[in-house]
Amino acid sequence: MKSTLEQQAALRLMGIGVRTTNQEEAGQSGRIPALWTRYFQLEGVEASKAQAQDDFIYGVYTDYETDASGAYTAFIGRTYDLDLSITTGTAAPADMQQIVVPGSMYRVFETRRGRVPQVVIEAWQDIWAYYETAAEQRAYSGDFERYDKNAFQDGEAVVRIYIAIKS
Numbered sequence: 001m002k003s004t005l006e007q008q009a010a011l012r013l014m015g016i017g018v019r020t021t022n023q024e025e026a027g028q029s030g031r032i033p034a035l036w037t038r039y040f041q042l043e044g045v046e047a048s049k050a051q052a053q054d055d056f057i058y059g060v061y062t063d064y065e066t067d068a069s070g071a072y073t074a075f076i077g078r079t080y081d082l083d084l085s086i087t088t089g090t091a092a093p094a095d096m097q098q099i100v101v102p103g104s105m106y107r108v109f110e111t112r113r114g115r116v117p118q119v120v121i122e123a124w125q126d127i128w129a130y131y132e133t134a135a136e137q138r139a140y141s142g143d144f145e146r147y148d149k150n151a152f153q154d155g156e157a158v159v160r161i162y163i164a165i166k167s
Helices: 022-026 032-049 084-088 118-133
Strands: 003-008 011-020 056-062 072-079 097-101 104-110 143-148 160-164
Touching: 011 032, 011 056, 032 072, 056 097, 072 097, 104 118, 118 160
Parallel strands: none
Antiparallel strands: 003 104, 011 072, 011 097, 056 072, 056 143, 104 160, 143 160
């Protein structure tokens, strides 16, 4: 899997999140698949309230308790220019939250073309293996997957995974 280094500005996202661990996600009690289902159910509500900046959906991992072995918040959302209450005069829909992923230097991994979630699971296995021996260290400040909304469900997805690294 190829990777590059990229400096990224902060991302302002609106969506939904859940607290979980990699251990939970490896078993039957994983919360992330249900989070995706719920996100797609709420997406129509989100779109009616504000205009997204791009055609990407972001899967974010943030608020790490420690590192990849601790608890973290998984969040799914879209980018927006400003706080929704400022741009529309209304609050975000009751089921939605707004977060900011901090700007950082990122190691960006690109998956092979294929079906989501298979290519994403394979990519995360490669990423974990990469960081077992890499000289650079993860920052655990906020990592994210970037999905092209238009190619998400056609079996031809290419996902970019951004891992925040220490300077």
